[in-house]
Amino acid sequence: MASIQRVSFLGLGVMGFPMAGHLQQAGFEVCVYNRTASKAAKWVEAYGGSEADTPAGAAQDVDAILVCVGNDDDVRSILLGEGGALAHARPGTLIIDHTTTSADLARELDAACREKGLSFIDAPVSGGQAGAENAQLSIMCGGEPEAFESAQPLFDAIGKQSRLLGPAGSGQLCKMVNQVCIAGILQGLAEGISLAKAAGLNIEDVQQVLGGGAAQSWQLNNRALTMAEDTFDFGFAIDWMRKDLNYALAEASRLGLELPVATEVNGYYRELQDAGMNRCDTSVLIRRLAPEWPGK
Amino acid sequence: MASIQRVSFLGLGVMGFPMAGHLQQAGFEVCVYNRTASKAAKWVEAYGGSEADTPAGAAQDVDAILVCVGNDDDVRSILLGEGGALAHARPGTLIIDHTTTSADLARELDAACREKGLSFIDAPVSGGQAGAENAQLSIMCGGEPEAFESAQPLFDAIGKQSRLLGPAGSGQLCKMVNQVCIAGILQGLAEGISLAKAAGLNIEDVQQVLGGGAAQSWQLNNRALTMAEDTFDFGFAIDWMRKDLNYALAEASRLGLELPVATEVNGYYRELQDAGMNRCDTSVLIRRLAPEWPGK
Numbered sequence: 001m002a003s004i005q006r007v008s009f010l011g012l013g014v015m016g017f018p019m020a021g022h023l024q025q026a027g028f029e030v031c032v033y034n035r036t037a038s039k040a041a042k043w044v045e046a047y048g049g050s051e052a053d054t055p056a057g058a059a060q061d062v063d064a065i066l067v068c069v070g071n072d073d074d075v076r077s078i079l080l081g082e083g084g085a086l087a088h089a090r091p092g093t094l095i096i097d098h099t100t101t102s103a104d105l106a107r108e109l110d111a112a113c114r115e116k117g118l119s120f121i122d123a124p125v126s127g128g129q130a131g132a133e134n135a136q137l138s139i140m141c142g143g144e145p146e147a148f149e150s151a152q153p154l155f156d157a158i159g160k161q162s163r164l165l166g167p168a169g170s171g172q173l174c175k176m177v178n179q180v181c182i183a184g185i186l187q188g189l190a191e192g193i194s195l196a197k198a199a200g201l202n203i204e205d206v207q208q209v210l211g212g213g214a215a216q217s218w219q220l221n222n223r224a225l226t227m228a229e230d231t232f233d234f235g236f237a238i239d240w241m242r243k244d245l246n247y248a249l250a251e252a253s254r255l256g257l258e259l260p261v262a263t264e265v266n267g268y269y270r271e272l273q274d275a276g277m278n279r280c281d282t283s284v285l286i287r288r289l290a291p292e293w294p295g296k
Numbered sequence: 297m298a299s300i301q302r303v304s305f306l307g308l309g310v311m312g313f314p315m316a317g318h319l320q321q322a323g324f325e326v327c328v329y330n331r332t333a334s335k336a337a338k339w340v341e342a343y344g345g346s347e348a349d350t351p352a353g354a355a356q357d358v359d360a361i362l363v364c365v366g367n368d369d370d371v372r373s374i375l376l377g378e379g380g381a382l383a384h385a386r387p388g389t390l391i392i393d394h395t396t397t398s399a400d401l402a403r404e405l406d407a408a409c410r411e412k413g414l415s416f417i418d419a420p421v422s423g424g425q426a427g428a429e430n431a432q433l434s435i436m437c438g439g440e441p442e443a444f445e446s447a448q449p450l451f452d453a454i455g456k457q458s459r460l461l462g463p464a465g466s467g468q469l470c471k472m473v474n475q476v477c478i479a480g481i482l483q484g485l486a487e488g489i490s491l492a493k494a495a496g497l498n499i500e501d502v503q504q505v506l507g508g509g510a511a512q513s514w515q516l517n518n519r520a521l522t523m524a525e526d527t528f529d530f531g532f533a534i535d536w537m538r539k540d541l542n543y544a545l546a547e548a549s550r551l552g553l554e555l556p557v558a559t560e561v562n563g564y565y566r567e568l569q570d571a572g573m574n575r576c577d578t579s580v581l582i583r584r585l586a587p588e589w590p591g592k
Contacts, residue, residue, distance in 0.1 A: 126509025138508030163505040173495040177488040181511040184484015191555040192477035198551040199469040209459040212434030213422025215477040217513035255494040256587055259487040291552050
C-alpha cells in the first residue's frame with residue numbers, strides 16, 4: 001500500500017477536532033468535513049489544511065478517510081449511500097472509523113469497502129477528550145494486517161498506542177470490553193468516594209494512598225477529586241456511554257452472556273439521563289448515591 | 297517519642313511473615329509471635345531475630361508492637377485481656393494494627409491504649425501478598441500525628457507509601473473505601489474479560505490496549521490474564537474480602553448510605569464461598585459469569 005500523505009477527517013466533535021489537528025501538525029495534508037460547517041471553518045483557522053462541504057467532496061483524491069462521529073446511523077449517513085464518502089473514494093483508499101459503533105456495523109462497512117476496492121479498519125479509541133487533545137489515545141483496531149500497518153503513521157500522530165485485535169469488528173468488540181470494565185470501575189469508585197465523604201475522610205489523601213495499592217485505576221487518578229467536588233461539566237457524556245453500553249449488552253446477549261453490573265450501571269445512567277444529566281461526565285454516578293436522590 | 301529499635305510482630309500469615317522479615321532486614325530487632333508456633337520457628341530460621349511463646353511474652357521490653365492477624369476477634373484475643381499484649385507492654389510502647397478490622401475496634405483499641413499510656417495506630421494495608429513480599433504496600437493510617445511520625449521508619453521498611461488519614465479508625469475507614477472500589481473494579485473486569493473471551497479476542501492484546509486508556513487499573517494489569525486462564529490459587533482469598541466488605545457495608549449503613557454494587561458483589565462472593573471457592577483469589581468472580589454456573 002502506498003504511503004499516506006493526503007487524508008480527510010469527517011467529524012469534528014470534542015474528539016475529532018483535536019485528532020484532525022494532530023494529523024495536520026504531523027505533516028499530513030488534512031481536509032476536514034463537519035455537518036455543522038462553522039466548526040470546519042474554525043478548524044481550518046486553527047490548524048490550516050482545507051475543508052469540504054460534503055462527505056463526497058472530502059472523499060475525493062485522498063489516501064485515507066478518517067471518521068469520528070456519534071453512532072451507527074451517523075457513520076452510515078456519512079459513509080454509505082450515493083452522497084456518502086465510500087462512493088466517491090478512489091480505489092485503494094484506506095477508511096478508518098474511530099467512532100464507537102456496533103461490531104455489526106464495522107463488518108458491514110468492511111464488506112462495503114471490499115466491494116469498492118477500499119480497505120477498512122474499525123479503530124475506536126479510549127483516553128477521552130484529554131487523550132485526544134494530548135495525542136495520548138489508546139486505539140483498538142479491527143481489520144487486515146496490511147491496512148493496519150499502513151495506518152501506523154496516522155495512529156502515531158494521535159495516540160500513544162494502537163493494537164490490531166483481529167478482523168473487522170474486533171476493535172469495536174475490544175472497545176465494548178473497555179466500556180464494561182469502566183462501568184464497574186466507576187460505580188465502585190462512586191460508592192467508595194461516597195463512603196469516604198460520609199466518613200469525613202480527606203479525598204486527596206484517600207486518592208493518594210489508594211493509588212499505591214490494588215484499588216488503583218485511571219478513574220481513581222482522574223475522577224476521584226472531581227466526583228468529590230460534584231463537578232461533572234466536562235469529560236465523557238452519559239449519552240455516549242449509554243450508547244456504548246447498549247452495543248456491549250446487545251453483543252453480550254448475542255453471545256449468551258449476562259453482564260449484571262454493566263446492566264445495572266446502564267440503568268443508573270438512564271435514571272441520570274431522565275434527571276437531565278445526560279451531558280454530564282460518566283463519573284456523575286456518585287449523585288445517585290446521595291441520600292436525597294429520589295427513590296431512596 | 298524515642299526512636300524505635302526493638303519491635304514485636306504478632307501474626308505471621310501470608311502478609312505478616314514477609315512484613316516482619318523486611319523489618320528485621322531493615323535493622324530492627326524483631327521478636328515474632330504466631331498462634332501456630334511452627335511458623336514462628338520457620339520465620340526465625342529464615343530471618344534471624346527471636347520468637348515468643350505468647351503475646352504477653354512478645355510485648356515485654358519492646359518499643360513497638362505490630363499486629364497483622366485475621367479479624368476483629370483475633371485482634372482482641374491477641375491484644376486485650378489479661379494475657380493480651382497491651383497488659384504487658386511498657387508505657388510509651390507504640391501499638392500498630394495492620395489487620396483490616398472495623399473502625400469501631402480501632403477506636404476501642406485506641407481508648408485501651410490511652411488508658412495504659414500506650415500509643416495506637418490502625419494501619420491496614422493494600423497491595424496484597426506481592427506487595428508484602430516486595431515491601432511495596434500502601435499503608436492507610438489512623439491515629440495521632442506524633443505516633444504516625446515515629447512509625448515512619450517501620451512503614452518505610454514494609455511499604456512504598458503511608459498516609460495519616462485522621463484519628464484512630466481513619467485507616468480502617470480508608471481501607472473500606474479501598475475494598476469497595478475493588479469490588480466494582482473486579483466485577484467490571486470479570487464481565488469485560490468474559491465478553492472478550494466469548495468474542496474470541498486475545499486477552500493479552502486486550503490487556504495491553506485497555507491499559508493505555510480510561511479502563512486501566514491495577515486489577516487489569518495484575519488479574520486480567522489469570523482470570524482468562526481460570527487460575528485462582530493465589531492472591532487475596534474471598535474469605536478475607538467478604539470480611540472486609542461486611543465491615544464496609546456495616547459502616548455505610550451506619551452512615552445512612554446504600555452501596556448497591558458492593559452489596560451485590562458481596563453476595564456473589566457468598567455464592568462462590570458456598571460453592572467451595574472460599575480460598576480462591578477475589579478475581580474468581582469471573583466463574584459466576586460462565587453460562588454453566590448454577591442458576592443461569
